[in-house]
Every structure is written in C-alpha cells, then in structure tokens.
Amino acid sequence: MTDQDFADYLAPGYVADDVPELSALAAARPVVGTFISLFRGTEAEVLLRLLVLREIGHDTDSPRWSPDALRRRFAYLDAVKLETVLKRLREHNLLSFGDDGHYHLSDPGRNAVAALGMLLRFDDTEDAELGFLTAQLAGLQATGSVNAEALGHLLSKLNDLTLHFEDAIASGSEFRIVESRQRLSANGKWLDRGTEILRQLLADPEAPFDVARIAQRIGLAQSRLARVDAAFQRALNKIETQRVTLGSSGISSSDVGLWLRRQNADTLLAMAQDAITDTADLRLLAGGHELLDRAEVALCDIERSQAQSVEMPPPDAAPAADRPEEEDLRLLTHFTGRLNTLREDAPLHDLIGGGGFHHAAYRMSLLAMLADASGTSEEGPVGEFLKIPMDVIFEDTLVDVGADEIARMTRGIVRPRTSNIND
Template identity: 65%
Template sequence: MNTPLDLAEFLAPGVSADEVPELAALTAARPLVDAFITLFRGTEAEVLMRLLVLREIGRDTDAPRWSPEALRARFTYLDPVKLETVLKRLRDNALLSFAADGHYHLSDIGRNAVAALAMLLRFSEEEEDVELGFLTAQLAGLQAVGGLTQEALGHLLGKLNELTWHFEEAIASGSEFHIVAARRRLSANEKWLARGTEILRKLLADPEVPFEVAQVAQRIGLAQSRLARADASFQRALNKIEAQRVTLGASGISSSDVSAWLRTLDAAALAAFADDAFALVPEIPLLAGGHELLDRAEAVLSEDVRAQEIDAALPPADATEIGAAPETEDLALLQHFAARLGQLSQPARLAEVVVGGGFAPAAYRLSLLALLADGDLIDASAGPAEGPVGEFMRLPLDVLFGDTLETVDADEIALISSGRVAPRGSAPAADNRSPAPLPQEIR
C-alpha cells in the first residue's frame, strides 16, 4: 500500500514534485520501487533472509503454491518466529500473495524482482563485468520484444565509456600489473562486446528506428571501436616495460618477478625489510662558548675577510709553451713488423708471422696483413704516399687466407685462420685469394 510521499524537504524552496518531470517515471512505478525497498531495507541479515525465502518460493515451478505447513517444512533451518516475520513482511508489501485457499505464491512484482536478481547473480559468478553482461542481455531482450529505448542504450554507452577510461588510466600508470589486469578484463568481456555489435548492426539496419536511438547507437559503435584498439595499446605499453625490465644476474629472475613477489607480502613483512636499514642519528647540541662565537663574528664582520670572499677576479693567464710538438701516433709495432716482413725470403705460415706478444699484438698484425692482401685492389693514390703506413703497403709480399682454422693454443690464442705470407711471385694469383679477415678470426 503506497504512503504519501513527502519530498518537500528534498526539493528547493518553492519547487513542487509536479514541476520536476524526472520524478514522474519513478512515482509512476511506486509498486515496483516499494517492492525493492521491502527487500533491501533493514540489516544485512534481514535482507538476506527475505531474498532467501522469496527465491526458494519462486524456484519450484511445478508447484508454485505453498501451504504454511509446506513452507515450515521447507525452511526447517530457520527460526519459526523469524520465518513468520519474513512471510508477513513480504505479504504486506505485495511481494507474496496469500490466496483464499490459504496458500502462498509469488505476485507478479515479486516474480519480476526474483528474475532480475537471478540474472544479476548469474553474471556475478563469471569473470566479466556484471554491468556489461547484464546491460547487453537487457538490450537483447528489449530488442527481441521491440522495446529498445534511448535510456537503455545510454546505460550501455556509459559503461563502455567507463571501461575506456579505466583502460587509459591503466596504460598511463605505467604499471605492468595494472596493464595486465586491464587486459584480462578486456579479454573477459570480448563476447559481450561482440554481442553488442550484433545488436547495433540489427538496430541500425532498421529504417524505422527513431533518430535519437540511432544517434546513441552510433556513439556506442565508436566506443566499441576504441575498446577494440585497446589491446594493441596494451601490447605497446608492455613492450616498453619489457625493454626496461632488469634481469638479476644469471638467475633468470627479473625485476617484475621481484615486484610480483613483494605484492604477495603484507605490510608487516614489508616493514621488516627496513629493520637495520636505517640508522638513527642523535641530535648533538651546539657546544660553543663565548670566545668561539666572538672569533667567528670578528671574521664575518671584518672588511678584509669579506673582500676576499667576494673577490671573483680571474687568475692571470699562463704563457703558452712555444714549440710544443703535437702528439703523434705510436707506430713502433708497425715499423718493427714491417722490418720483419722485409727480411722474409720464402713463404711462411700465417701463424708464424702473426703470433707473438699476446692476443692484442697478434690481432694488430693480422689487420695489417689485410692491407697487403687487398693492396692490389686499392688505388695507390688512395693510400698514404709517405710515412710508415705507406711504406708497409708497398712491401712486395703476397698474403693468402684460407677457409679453415689452425690450432695454436699458445700466447693467448686458441685458433687462427690458415694461410701464408710469401714474397711476391711465389704465392697464388691475387684473384684467387679470399677476402681479408678481421682480427676477430683469432680466437
């Protein structure tokens, strides 16, 4: 039974409820609103008991009418007095009907409330958002009966915009865990996004759809397009995080693994890590007498001391040394190697010519031999005409590099390319020679 509404204390002075058109739809649905008020008013335990009794009464579809004795037998785990209180509350507020034969059954409003609650409970058992699945299912039902409204579409549009904002916030946070959770949430709702697209396709294909409804449907399509591109944005953000991930030595454990482990700890365990990590420094009082303070005051107030402190003059310039020779490159190793090669009278193995003094000198000699190997392929005018390098490149020697490796195992060298160095004319033709190797061929 509806009671008079007293809305004056909620409205601004001089405004009546009849002047607010937004209240018209709610006041017209007073019976349905009263039904939900009955279900959800009171303590949490009272609400759960009302929902329990109402759902169990509506669950038996073969025998929708219940006698008081059958209800007491069905709810033997409830206190009989509390059960009677719940039944009376539901009956007085038109959620239960009491027939002339003395049997209980659900009213139309009560069955609608139970059906809406069952749908919400069904969606809450899955991973996807309850709101998105529920709203999409509502739109599908309204479309099937031809009752799709602008308000129903607006609820779906608001939910899609909320998801878009949530995903953008996750990407902007730069947190791998937030991004992964948002991506999982998007994947869990992909089927509802696909079904929403089917509803919109059918809706926009109808030539008789109202303009206001079609306008909201187009905005929903744009929102779904933004969500479809969110997965690529998630992947780009994760790629950036992957490039910055640090692996702890050769353990295979990354900074993300450490962060994930720290998230499993409680506040007390995290605070324990700070034990002995900070040292308390006691505050030492100022220990200074009058004489010390007076000495400091005289130094500060003295004009000579202040003049020295503010003197910013540059020091006098130093005279530049005359005749200082510029630094030159040390080519002693090259000259010594050129002298050795100049005394070569018969072919010699590459290892005999290169090895000596360790890995670095041997690699240097091998790189120099590459100049001799390519000497006939390079224009003579392109190289240095004078100096040790030019003299080295003009040595009458041929260098042949092979395709295999020789074992050395001495002087910091394990393997070296096979080959030989011979006075010009005794080695094979230049066009049969292999390209000059790099020093890395010494191993």
Template identity: 40%
Template sequence: MQDNLLAEFFKPGVELADLPTLFPLLRAREALNAFITLFRGGDDEVLVRLMILREIGARADAPRWSPQELRATFAYVDPTKLNTVLHRLRENELLVWDNDEAVYQISSAGRIALAAISTLLGFSEDEDAELGFITSQVAAGQAVGKVSVETLQHLLGRLNELQSEFEQAVLSASEFVIRAAQKKLGSVWRWVEKGTEIIRAITADEELDGATHRVAQAIGQAQSRMLRMTAVFQRTLNSIQSQRVHLGESGLTSTDIAAWLRKQPVDRLSPLTAGVVHAHPEPIFVTESEMLDVAEYELLEREREKHREAVIPAAQEAPTTGRVEAERLIFAESFRDGLGDIAASTPLADVVLGDNYALTAYRMSLLALLNDPESQALSGPVADIARLPLKLNIAGELAQVCRNGVAALSVGDVEPR
C-alpha cells in the same frame, strides 16, 4: 501520506508529476515497492527475505504454497521470524493470499523483482559483472523490441570508464599495470563482442527513434576504440621489453626482480635496503630564483599591469589580396627589365634602392634569387630574374644611404657572369 512525505524533499510549489526525472519512478511505484519491501531494513533482514522469496519462487511446477508446506520447507527458520517475514511480504503485496484455497503465491511485482535479482546474481561472480549485466539487459530489450535509452546510456558510460582506465594504464608506462589492464580487457572481451552484435542489430532497426539511435552509434564507436586497445597494449609492452636490463648470464631481467619484490611483505623488504641506499635526494621546492621571480611580479609587474593602458589601433580597411599580388607582379617585372640592362659591375645601392623601404626590401629579396636552381625551375618574372646571367657580390660592411626610407645598405655590387 506517502505523497506528503515525498513533497517535503522538494521546494514549495514544485509539482512532482512535472519533474521528468521523477515521473517515471512515480509511474512505476508499484514495481518499485517490491524492491523497497525487500531491501528495507538491516542486511540480515534483507538476506532472509530474499532467501524465503527466492525459495518460494523456485518451485515452478507447483507455484502455490500452503502454510503447512512453508513451515515444512523453512523448518530451519525460527517460526516467529518466518511468520513476520511472510506477513511483511503479504502486506506489501509480494505474496498474494488466496482465501478460498488458503494458499500463497507470488504476485506479478514479486516475479519481476525475483527475475531482476536472479539476473544480477548470475553475474555476481564475473570479474566485470557490471558490463555483463548491462549488456544482458540491452540484449533482452532488443529481443522483445523494448530498447531502453537509459540502459544504453549505462552501457556507454561503462565502456567509456573502461576506455579511460585502459588509457591511464598505457600512460603509466608500467608493465605490471598494463598487463593487469590487458587481463581485464580479456575478461570483458566477450561482453564487448556480444554488445557489438546487439548494437549492430539495434542500429539496423529503421523504426528506432533518433535519441536511441545516437546513443547506439556512440556505443559502437566506444566498442571500436576498445577493440583497438589490444594492439596498443602489445606495442607498449614490446617497447618496455626492449628496455629491460638483463642481469649478466643469470637469465633474470629487471622485470623479474621487480615482480619478485612486489610479492614480498614490507617486513622482508626493509632488511634488503640496509646498506644499499647511502643517500637520498633532498628536493628543494622553493629556491632563491623562484622566490625572486615571484617577488618581482608581485611588487612590480602587478602594479604596472594596473596602470597599463591597452590602446587598440584605429580600424583600417584590409587591402585586397588580388591588388597586392598585382602590384608585386608589376614591381617584379619592372625590376627584371632593369636588371637586364646591366652590362658592367653596378653598386648594390644603385640596383635595389627604390622609392621607399618596402620596395627596396622587395627588390633585395628578389636579387637574392639570382642563380637559384629551384627558382629557375618556376615560371614568371621571379624565375626570369633567377635565370639572368648576373652575379651578386655582398660584403659584410654596411654603407650609409639615408634616403628613401633606407638608412644603410650592405656593401656590394651586381656584375655580369
């Protein structure tokens, strides 16, 4: 009947045992039934069941209970309600009834449930009970050689959540938020340190499988990032403190005033604002400029994009880098040799004009290096050009050339120094 009810949650034809997420739960159904029995029903019923079962399990020297001992121990519980709870625990095999000796004792599933609940209650008063509880589970698994990947993933998830929370506190640039995050980091610090020792021991195990080892390494990295947050908090607080405003010689700062205001009730803050704020900004979220930009796009640009044709140019073979560099070297050497023949003032067009625009532009860029100290310190034809005893004179006017792909060229000349 339970299998039929469970199958109703899934689509027809799905084999429940083939689901990797459900199969571990089906395999541990007997242990899970203990928790289902304890926590099914209202809150009050659950609390009474837990109270009675924990009291029965707490007597370690004499774990077997007679009905008379149970009635005497729980004399403060209504007898009818007590019998109902005991019957439910016995019916669902959390309590075992021994007919020969007429006594109760806790079953193995009940002991497992009590141990888990006791561990959870031990961390209920801690500020970060979740991290402490998960770390204890990892430590217990490591101690007995049964490290659970699922538990490691829970620990990694909690560490990442805390890291994100601390980073958001730093980004807020609020001294109060950062100090609260710093205090929380201090409360979880001992669990991070204990977790570091445990993860170091886990990763040192050579028989650990790959998946578990990867999760353990990720936990170690997350713990390292969290340990660095102390310095990040302190640097941010120092930066905020340098921006504090001191109120005259009173010894008070803007931080003291803000802290005092945060502790005041709303009804006391209202009179303090009377006559202080005379005007408040009225933001205009939609202005004429933004409306015009949106209208221009919707009415014009959007229609143009619909009719615009994107034409991809034909494919061309990329030039070999070595060949291009060799050609440039040849052009530079030829230009250097030509400049070495200049013995008198020569017009700029006669010096740099080449067979095409590209060659002319290249010669013009080389000519600009004349007498450049940085270029002179190099080697090669470019450095030789920079060392030539020539001087470049350029005017602001342009002279019409209209040949070899060059329309106009700056007016100037090259003359010996």
C-alpha cells in the same frame, strides 16, 4: 506521495511537478516500493528475504508452497524469524497467500527475483554491469521496445571502461595493465553481442532518430575498446624492455613485485624496519672530488654574475625621419598613362613587355587585377588605374614571346571600351 513528501529535499520555490525526472520515478511507485520493501533493514534481513523468495520461485514444477512445506524447506532457519520474513514479504506484496492456504510469488516479487538472478549469474571475471545491460538490451530488442535510455546506460558503461583502460595504460603498472587486459578479454562476448544488436538497430530504416544517434555513438565507443588491446600489448612490450633479471636466478623485477603484492602489511613492515633510514648519510652521496667540482662551479657562477653589468644604457632620442616612406608607384603611374593613350586592341604580350621579367610580371598582375575590378572605391594611383575603361581578355592558348626574359605566356587582348573610343 505528495509534494509535502519532497518539501525537505527540494530547493525553495520548487515542487515535484517542476522536476520531470522526479515525476517519472514517482509515477513508478509500485516498482520502486517493491525494491524498497525488499532491501530495507539490516544486511542479514535483506539476505534472508532474498533467500526465501529465490527458493520459493526455484521449484518451477510446484510453484505453490504450504506453510509446512516452507518450514521443512527452511529447517535451518529460526521458526520465528522465518515467520517474520514471510509476514513482511506478504504485507509488501512480494509474496501472495492464496485461498488454498499456499504461498506463491507475486508478479512484483518474481520480477525482482528475476532481475537479481540476472546479476548473480555472471562470473567474477566478467563485468556484471556490462553483461546485465547488454542482456537487457537484447531482451528489449527481441520485444521491439529498444529505447534511448537503455542505449544511454550501455554507452555510459562503455565510455567508463575506456577511461579505466586508458588510466591503466597511463599508470605504467604492469599489474594494472594485465588485470585490465584480462577484464577486457572476459567481456569480449558481451562486446560482440552488443555489436550484433547495434548492426540490427542501424539496419532498421524505421528506427527513431534518438535511438539511431546513440547507437552510432555506441559503435564508436566499441571501436575504441577494440583498439585498446593493441595498446595494452605495446605498453607491455615497453615494460618488457625495462624488466630487470636478478643475476642468473631467472627471477625478474616483475616476479619480485608480484611477490610483494601478495604479502600482508605486517610482513612488509618487518622487512622494511632495518632497510630504511629516516635521514640519508650525505657522505654516501658524494665524495671529496665531487664536492670540490660542485664548489668550483658554484664559485664561478657567483664571480660571473658579479662581473656582469646590470645597468641599463642611457636613453637616446630616436632619429627623426624627414618624411614617411612611400611605396614606389612610378611603374604603376607610367603604365596607367600608357593605357590611357591606347585607342585600339593591343596584344597582351606587347603591352607588358619592357624592363625584363620582373617588370613584365608586375604589369601582368596589374592587368589581371584590372580584369577582375568592378565598381572599385580605391583612391590614389591604384584607384586611377582600376578606373581605366579597358577590358582585358585572356585566352586558353599560349603565345611565343622570346623577349624580356619571357619564352611563352598566355595569349590575350587589351581592348578599350567603345565609349572611350567614341570620346
């Protein structure tokens, strides 16, 4: 297989080596070729090849078959068609013909039949894909060859199941919810088996990072699926409250819906012929009193809309302000001057007092801001306050005040810096 084989399928400027995923498949040509030769042709031809391969590999005690034995085993097949099938299987290395004149399965043929047999063994109620992926993962774990790709397939399937179940719940259909719940219950053993595999993977300290990461995501997906059953039950309980029973017959609306679902299209069409009209008779929808009430409401709405004025008021000039409003900083400037005259240590509660609780709280916040200020670049009254050479020291104890609406407060000292005293 060369780049020329892909020339018609790749975009201009690309070759097969530019697509790593395509190169990996091209490198597995023998395996891919096995399935191509097995499944190419009509459906009847494919089924006949699978039939012959499975029967040849079915007898474990005598895996080699003579041509006469095969003709007797497949006596129900046309002899010419049987020879054609055997010839194709032999030419494509699915069936081997030994020097002793006997047929037997080749290794690629046995692998293909085994993989197909794994899929055919699942029940109709089970999810064949989930069972196959879980069984495949268990086999890889047993041989110590679990990889991120196999885990990724299982994660994708679990996420797809979650979306399917959420759609069933959102639909509000009792039949879809019951069907989805049965599907979840049928796959319970595969979910449990997958949980066991994940526990062993995550408990392995030498597991590769990409394998452990996907295994954790699979665990989260399985946790969401475990909560779906409770969501199914809540949805069914809600539907139960809305179910209608037809008189005292014991037949509910769900029974009627189930019976209708079992009927074919012709039966439903015959039932609906005289039950559905193309146009509704408006006289059946409203009587004279109802029409009069509606007309009165509509007339009142028309009169009300005409009476309302829709004109905009005339424009008016906005009043001009003499000067922009300024923040009242008189208390700040007064407190700044008071601190500038301080030459020795002063108790904190003495400095903030005066004017009641609100003024004291404001001075307390200013001193706390002064204690945290370092290299400030503020301008104006606030900048002048923060540049005062003063240290504010807060202690861990409380002091009784009993004045200016303050009972107790944090003990502290306001201390002028040495450079300021010397000046």
